[in-house]
Amino acid sequence: MVMNAKYAFLFQGVGTSYRDYLHLLDQDQKEELQQYSMITKKELDLDLWGYLFDAKSTGYDPLFCDWISLYTIDQIVYHTYLQMGLCPDIFLGYSMGLITAMVCGEALSYAQGLHMLLSIYEYPRHAFRRDETMAAIIGMTCKDVDIIIGEYNLADDVEIAIENNEHCIVVSGLKKGVYKVMNHAEEKGALKVKEVNSPYAFHSTHAAQGIEHFANFVEKVPVGHCVVPIMSCFDQEIIWQSDDLKHQLVRNMTGRMDWTSSITKIGASGIQNFVEVSLNDSLIKFSRTIDRNCQFMTYKKILQSGCRLENMNVAVAL
Template sequence: MTKTAWVFPGQGSQAIGMGADLYEFPEAQSKFEQAEQILGWSVPAVCQDEGDKVSKTLYTQPCLYVIESILADLMWEQGQRPELMTGHSLGEFVALYAAKVFDFETGLRLVKRRAELMDAASEGIMAALLGFDRDQLEQQISQTPDVVLANDNNAGQVVISGTEAAVESVLANVKSRRAVKLNVSGAFHSPLMSAAATEFQQALEAITFRAAHVPILSNVDPTPVTEGIVLKDRLIRQMTGSVRWREITLQLADKGIDRIIEIGPGKVLTGIIRRTCPDIALENVSSLAEIPGREDS
């Protein structure tokens, strides 16, 4: 019997026009309307903005959350049932919603606050490295204050985060096939986000996390759990902690997962996962037409 995991992408997967076939879909209308009341702006309008408004953190995170949540709802309605769930950074919020840890509105209000805090962050930078020597990278990070491994995506792709001087120092001393500074407002998933994380914790503490209907692997701890209090504690640590995606992928394989469905725009996560676990079957659901079991798919 096939064992399936759902994974939800985060910032970096957004694209102009994403979710377009959902905008006029009756079953999605209530979510878009509810989101507009909470956000004060229209998700479809932002996603269709030709000036790439959707790539500004303030808008990216809520838009991804809303569209991925709608797709997850439609997956449930078609009788799809995963054994495990996880999400990359922002995607973890969608996993929590999809697993019934909190309702749509609660999750969106949390994401809205998170996006505001992260958009306002101005200290530090992030950079992606591809094709590098991991031992050399880890040695440089350990020897350089104010820089951390922010995203450990797979053996050949990571993101570092920290002060500009620290990140520049690591880039100068680690040989890599490619190094790219990311267009983000601050040093996400690093101690430089501590002030924002403290503010966000206040919002989180007011929310009750229910037990997940499906075990979730968190970014800061890749072991699957369902207990709401544990998932909440892990989410509190997420803004300053590393996204341990390589370990998450290995855990999925260890738990017998042989099929992974990436639910959301693009194919970023399936590309990353393929490098770590090439034998796992990978699928994408980024539109209405790609939902298994739908008559119009």
């Protein structure tokens, strides 16, 4: 174990189902989940517990239910880390993981976060849309993907949305264009292409259609200051004040994310321990290659280590 270590907590976005990970929750965590489920039922009339454990229909799209599942359970994981004595020095939220980070940082309440996610899911419906999607391209750089977009005149339909690492790029836009980029990427040697389970082209200019409805919603929400600073995935600035957080929430829908630079800058600042706040390792999978001098920790490995942390600045040796 390393004394006086500093930690960056990473919060995942959406796109994963947690049903296959529920066995990782202990009894205390399940009781906390039941408490959150009561709030979810009251605020959204969504039976989260029934959806997760009994596959009950909720009246909402299953994709949205998965959003709420991740948002809720990742907060439980965060509380578990705190109880273990593992505490953050900085937060980094991947896409809608920003909302989870803000709730964990006490800038938003759990109930406010629920309505924030619902507003994000619904705001694109306020504008005319063509079919949109997102896709991951593995084995190519931003430059490689930009060349494909330019060569086939797809700039009006597709944009680079996220640089996960140097060789893992997410594109976003109209389906017809995204599918063409995927096909051309495979032809030109991409290791893997995969459509992302998203109904909208987030992190692109296409997501700006109807966004004024979300922006108006955010403006009315009483956002507080965050007790843990958050690094912006867009310009790598450190934010914690209410007005900056509100701006970040809106920017988070349409802005191009640079996850690579964010991880790199945190590591260069002297914080070299990254902890994923989730039941899986969705972020660690592509983050660990960005800076090999840093240590990347997952929930499962922390549990397997058999260590119980008693001080704020003690790292688990993995």
